[in-house]
Amino acid sequence: MAGIEVTALHKRYPDGTVAVDRVDLSVGDGELFVMLGPSGCGKTTTLRAMAGLERQTSGDIRIGSTLVNDLPPAERDIAMVFQFYALYPHLRTRDNLAFPLRAEGLPEKEVRARVDEAARMMQLGPLLDRRPSRLSGGEQQRVALARALVRRPRAFLMDEPLTNLDAELRADMRTEIKHLQAELGTTMVYVTHDQVEAMSLGHRIAILNKGRVEQVGTPLEVYDRPASLFCAAFIGSPPMNLLPVEVAEGALRGTGGLSLVPPAGVPRGRPLVAGVRPEALEVTAPGEERSVPARVVSAETLGDEIIYVLSSGGRDVRVRMPPTSRFGPDAPVGLRHTGGPPPVYDPTTEELVA
Numbered sequence: 001m002a003g004i005e006v007t008a009l010h011k012r013y014p015d016g017t018v019a020v021d022r023v024d025l026s027v028g029d030g031e032l033f034v035m036l037g038p039s040g041c042g043k044t045t046t047l048r049a050m051a052g053l054e055r056q057t058s059g060d061i062r063i064g065s066t067l068v069n070d071l072p073p074a075e076r077d078i079a080m081v082f083q084f085y086a087l088y089p090h091l092r093t094r095d096n097l098a099f100p101l102r103a104e105g106l107p108e109k110e111v112r113a114r115v116d117e118a119a120r121m122m123q124l125g126p127l128l129d130r131r132p133s134r135l136s137g138g139e140q141q142r143v144a145l146a147r148a149l150v151r152r153p154r155a156f157l158m159d160e161p162l163t164n165l166d167a168e169l170r171a172d173m174r175t176e177i178k179h180l181q182a183e184l185g186t187t188m189v190y191v192t193h194d195q196v197e198a199m200s201l202g203h204r205i206a207i208l209n210k211g212r213v214e215q216v217g218t219p220l221e222v223y224d225r226p227a228s229l230f231c232a233a234f235i236g237s238p239p240m241n242l243l244p245v246e247v248a249e250g251a252l253r254g255t256g257g258l259s260l261v262p263p264a265g266v267p268r269g270r271p272l273v274a275g276v277r278p279e280a281l282e283v284t285a286p287g288e289e290r291s292v293p294a295r296v297v298s299a300e301t302l303g304d305e306i307i308y309v310l311s312s313g314g315r316d317v318r319v320r321m322p323p324t325s326r327f328g329p330d331a332p333v334g335l336r337h338t339g340g341p342p343p344v345y346d347p348t349t350e351e352l353v354a
C-alpha cells in the first residue's frame, strides 16, 4: 500500500487548454480521498496522470516513495475503475476477473484463489458463469470493481464509477465501496462531480475549480468553513445563502438588518459576504425578538423538512425548517439567524477572511 503525492502538476493539452494548473495533493496511505468539482475542472486529467494514462506537462507524481513520472500504467501498481465498465463482452465473469492476473503470468492456482476471493467480497458467486450481456448495469460495475480488486494494487483510482447506475443502486454501491475500502485499507482516489457522493465517501475531499485546488478538508471542514465563495456555493443542497454584510457596532449586519454573530477577527469597514447555511436560519412569526421582517416566496416540502425561500431586505434567502412548520405563501413572517459565527468572505478576492 502507499500514499500518493502530486507536486506542482500541470497539464496543457496540445490545443492550449490548461486542464490542470499547478496542483499539489497529498493522499495518505490507506486514505479514501475524493476529488470533487464541476465538469471540466480537471479531475479526470489529474486522475489519469496518476494512473499514467496521461502525461503531465510538468510536475511530479509519487506513489509510495517511487517517482512514477516515467513509468507506464502497468508498472505503477494501481487499478483503475471507470464510469464505463469496460468488461470484455465475450468473456464470462470469472474470465473477466482472471484476465489481468493471467496477463501478469500468475500461476493458474493463484489466479483461481484470487478470483474466488474477489467474487466472495463482491458477492459475485451466482454471476461467475455469465457474460456481461446477461448482467445488469449494477452487476457489471461490481464485476469491474472485483476485477480491480483481484490485482491487489497499492492504490485504486476511480473515475465516477457509479454515474451510470440508477439512484438507489448508486447509494448501495457507495456503501459497498466504502466498506470495501475500509476492509482492505487500500488507498483510494475517487473522482466525482456529485457532492453527496463526495461527502458520504471521502475521508477528505479536494474541491477543484478551473484546474486548481480550492480546498482540501474533511467533509465537515468543507461543509462548515468553505475556503472560497466557489466552495461555499458548490457544497450543500440547497446551497449556502451568500449574504452581503458589514460590521456595525460590533455586530455583523446583513441587508434588511439581519443580525449575525461576528466571527473572531472579522475585518471592519468594508463590504463582506457571509455564508449562512439554510439550517442556521429560522422562519418566525412576524415581529419576534431578533427577527427581521420577511415574506414567504415559496415553500418546498421534502417530507422530512421544508425549504422556504423568503424575501427579506430585497434578497431571496433559503431557510431549512422542520416539516411541522406552517407558513403559507406570501405570508408576512420573521427571519432570524440561529447559528454560530458564519464564515465571511471578501467579495473581491472571493476568499475566506474570517
Ligand code: ATP
Pocket (backbone or CB within 6 Å): 013, 014, 015, 017, 018, 019, 020, 037, 038, 039, 040, 041, 042, 043, 044, 045, 046, 193
Ligand atoms: P468531467 O467531469 O466533465 O469529466 P473533469 O473535471 O474530469 O470533467 P477533465 O476531463 O480533466 O475535467 O478536463 C479538464 C479540461 O481539459 C476541460 O476544459 C476539458 O475540455 C479539457 N480537456 C480534456 N481532455 C482534453 C484533450 N484531450 N484536449 C484538449 N482539452 C482537453
